[in-house]
Amino acid sequence: MARRPYHHGNLRAELIEASFALLARDGLSGFSVAQVARTLGVSTASPYRHFADRDHLLAAVAAQAALELADRIRSDADAAGSDPRERFAVTAGTYVRYVARRGAGYPVIFATSLAGLEDPELVQAGRALMSLMLQLAQETGVAPTPERALLLLERHGVIAQGYLTLHREGFLTLGDVSLDGIAERATEATRDLLRAFADA
Numbered sequence: 001m002a003r004r005p006y007h008h009g010n011l012r013a014e015l016i017e018a019s020f021a022l023l024a025r026d027g028l029s030g031f032s033v034a035q036v037a038r039t040l041g042v043s044t045a046s047p048y049r050h051f052a053d054r055d056h057l058l059a060a061v062a063a064q065a066a067l068e069l070a071d072r073i074r075s076d077a078d079a080a081g082s083d084p085r086e087r088f089a090v091t092a093g094t095y096v097r098y099v100a101r102r103g104a105g106y107p108v109i110f111a112t113s114l115a116g117l118e119d120p121e122l123v124q125a126g127r128a129l130m131s132l133m134l135q136l137a138q139e140t141g142v143a144p145t146p147e148r149a150l151l152l153l154e155r156h157g158v159i160a161q162g163y164l165t166l167h168r169e170g171f172l173t174l175g176d177v178s179l180d181g182i183a184e185r186a187t188e189a190t191r192d193l194l195r196a197f198a199d200a
Contacts (some may be wrong), residue, residue: 005046012050014040019061027168028111029192033095034056058108059119059139065104070132072098077136084139085194088156091136092190095160100179106157135182142197152197159189 018039022031033054039045050131051057074095099105109126131152143149165188166172172182 007038011042011046015047015050015057016060019057020102020104020187023061023108024101028107031058041107055114055117057120058111059114059117060103060112062109062111063122063125064120066109066129067100067120069095069098070129073132084141086135087141089187089190089194091133092160092186096164096167096183096186097179099164105164106161118180124188140194148197152193155193156190159193160186
């Protein structure tokens with residue numbers, strides 16, 4: 001691939017967008033700055049004009065992912081209507097659809113390797129996402145204490161990430177299930193989770 005001229009004005013944004021595409025294709029384990037550079041057809045040194053290292057590039061991707069995911073969650077929760085349990089349940093499907101297409105979910109947004117950076121944009125975006133999810137969890141009425149709300153979020157995350165992982169590994173394609181179908185399975189599993197919490 002022929003290298004493109006270095007463009008100071010837009011390369012940072014292009015690196016972030018190319019990182020999303022690489023994460024969607026290869027996952028976090030296959031992510032590297034050099035591969036992102038090759039995808040864009042620029043020298044492997046070019047990204048370091050904008051990001052000190054791999055983790056700083058990932059932090060920028062993670063911050064954008066947290067903002068985008070929060071926007072999708074708000075939109076889908078609002079579209080679900082006024083029932084607070086349904087507003088929370090649909091976010092499992094939101095997560096599956098978003099991360100399947102964009103590649104960056106909780107393992108990137110809350111990666112332990114990025115915590116030490118104390119990147120202000122990532123910290124703010126991550127907190128905003130968790131605050132939104134905690135609010136939706138508390139509004140369901142099935143998790144009256146902070147501890148129960150956090151447990152609900154934990155199990156909700158496991159459901160959403162689990163369905164996403166099975167989708168990525170090709171396991172659920174054996175039944176010819178579409179992405180939307182897998183997202184609906186995650187949503188239904190979260191409805192079951194809410195009923196279990198309500199009955200506890």
